[in-house]
Amino acid sequence: MKPKVVTVGLGYIGLPTSALIANNNIPVYGVDISQQVVDTINAGKIHIIEPDLEQAVSVAVSGGYLKADIKPVPADNYLVVVPTPFKGNHEPDISYVKAATKVLIPILKEGDLYIIESTSPVGTTEKMMEYIFSERPELDGKIYLAYCPERVLPGNVMYELVHNDRVIGGVNEESTLKAIAFYRQFVKGKLHPTNAQTAEMCKLIENSSRDVQIAFANELSLICDKAGIDVWELIDLANKHPRVNILQPGCGVGGHCIAVDPYFIVADFPMESRMISQARATNNYKSFWCAEKIKSARLEFELKHGYTPSMAIMGLAFKPNIDDLRESPAIHILERIIQDSGDADLYIVEPNVEQHKVFKLSDYTLAAKKADIIVMLVAHDEFRDLTFKDHQVILDFCGINN
Numbered sequence: 030m031k032p033k034v035v036t037v038g039l040g041y042i043g044l045p046t047s048a049l050i051a052n053n054n055i056p057v058y059g060v061d062i063s064q065q066v067v068d069t070i071n072a073g074k075i076h077i078i079e080p081d082l083e084q085a086v087s088v089a090v091s092g093g094y095l096k097a098d099i100k101p102v103p104a105d106n107y108l109v110v111v112p113t114p115f116k117g118n119h120e121p122d123i124s125y126v127k128a129a130t131k132v133l134i135p136i137l138k139e140g141d142l143y144i145i146e147s148t149s150p151v152g153t154t155e156k157m158m159e160y161i162f163s164e165r166p167e168l169d170g171k172i173y174l175a176y177c178p179e180r181v182l183p184g185n186v187m188y189e190l191v192h193n194d195r196v197i198g199g200v201n202e203e204s205t206l207k208a209i210a211f212y213r214q215f216v217k218g219k220l221h222p223t224n225a226q227t228a229e230m231c232k233l234i235e236n237s238s239r240d241v242q243i244a245f246a247n248e249l250s251l252i253c254d255k256a257g258i259d260v261w262e263l264i265d266l267a268n269k270h271p272r273v274n275i276l277q278p279g280c281g282v283g284g285h286c287i288a289v290d291p292y293f294i295v296a297d298f299p300m301e302s303r304m305i306s307q308a309r310a311t312n313n314y315k316s317f318w319c320a321e322k323i324k325s326a327r328l329e330f331e332l333k334h335g336y337t338p339s340m341a342i343m344g345l346a347f348k349p350n351i352d353d354l355r356e357s358p359a360i361h362i363l364e365r366i367i368q369d370s371g372d373a374d375l376y377i378v379e380p381n382v383e384q385h386k387v388f389k390l391s392d393y394t395l396a397a398k399k400a401d402i403i404v405m406l407v408a409h410d411e412f413r414d415l416t417f418k419d420h421q422v423i424l425d426f427c428g429i430n431n
């Protein structure tokens with residue numbers, strides 16, 4: 030089947046998107062630099078955890094509508110869905126977007142639609158347009174380019190890809206209209222037209238807004254700890270106000286989006302983005318604070334009982350019930366604990382991950398039974414019904430039963 034769509038990047042976003050499009054009977058050619066990812070998908074299987082995704086990929090591959098490869102082939106529509114991390118100094122790294130664009134440049138033809146879905150600093154779509162036209166000047170004015178950010182929730186991706194509203198910004202009006210017509214084939218949510226820069230900024234401020242709100246909750250947790258007030262009860266009571274909606278505190282902020290995207294604004298608008306920058310600092314500080322609390326609890330236990338306590342580190346993912354460890358504050362906390370006193374007495378638990386390349390993982394029931402100090406970092410469902418003995422010290426940073 031001749032591909033109509035090429036998706037570049039088959040990760041948490043690119044693969045579900047490819048499967049969705051393919052299952053609308055639009056032939057998709059998925060491209061990834063990882064041969065292992067390509068082979069897994071071509072076998073109708075998946076390399077990430079996401080409900081209903083395996084079934085969708087299996088149906089798409091066996092029906093002949095989805096094929097994966099490490100190199101693209103000509104199609105009519107191209108989606109760039111590669112990572113956009115930051116570099117050491119929190120500057121956005123768009124080298125993956127550029128690398129993905131580079132392999133598409135030789136196969137682009139008149140009338141094609143090129144879309145970036147990767148979260149990107151403002152101006153990236155226009156930069157890629159200039160890059161494309163510098164290599165293929167004859168395409169200037171003859172192809173369509175747009176930016177369309179993704180805003181799905183991991184764990185509910187297959188539903189939200191279809192039902193969420195989307196913001197679609199072209200480099201000109203024709204590109205916006207062309208991109209809207211493309212998404213209309215498989216999205217039931219509303220499609221909101223704008224320009225590329227506004228769409229790029231829209232994605233960044235959505236996640237910055239979440240980051241600022243979580244920072245407020247995390248700041249409250251620090252204040253309450255000092256004031257001797259139960260922060261969970263406090264927030265629950267405050268939220269009884271009809272116009273107050275405070276989020277829940279946690280052990281920091283992680284993941285590939287909320288912990289990363291605000292830096293894209295701060296890097297480009299350092300003088301103007303003071304609150305956004307402070308929210309990042311507050312959320313990072315919360316992880317540091319948790320690690321210090323754990324160290325103190327360990328010391329107190331040792332002084333009281335005369336021996337070094339064993340500890341269970343419960344959860345490594347960046348949020349409940351997923352296997353995604355990227356930018357996870359729980360990992361930062363764990364690393365600090367290990368730096369402080371090694372990992373000899375640690376039970377490290379992450380029920381959604383089978384193996385970790387650095388940490389030896391333990392079963393969560395065993396850890397909860399054996400450890401002297403239980404550190405709740407992530408509110409995974411598995412941890413909710415655990416019971417503990419009186420002598421065990423529980424440090425709950427995620428409000429496991431709230």
Ligand SMILES: NC(=O)c1ccc[n+]([C@@H]2O[C@H](COP(=O)([O-])OP(=O)(O)OC[C@H]3O[C@@H](n4cnc5c(N)ncnc54)[C@H](O)[C@@H]3O)[C@@H](O)[C@H]2O)c1
Pocket residue numbers: 037038039040041042043060061062063066110111112113125128129146147148149179180181182183285286
């Ligand atoms: N994961 C989310 O929940 C989420 C939500 C909204 C937006 N986003 C954004 O979507 C983009 C993709 O995120 P993701 O979570 O799917 O990333 P991911 O790391 O899960 O997947 C990216 C894939 O791209 C592949 N890749 C890297 N460079 C490539 C190249 N040059 N050519 C082909 N393949 C390449 C990688 O091997 C990987 O499989 C990012 O910009 C991210 O910020 C992610």
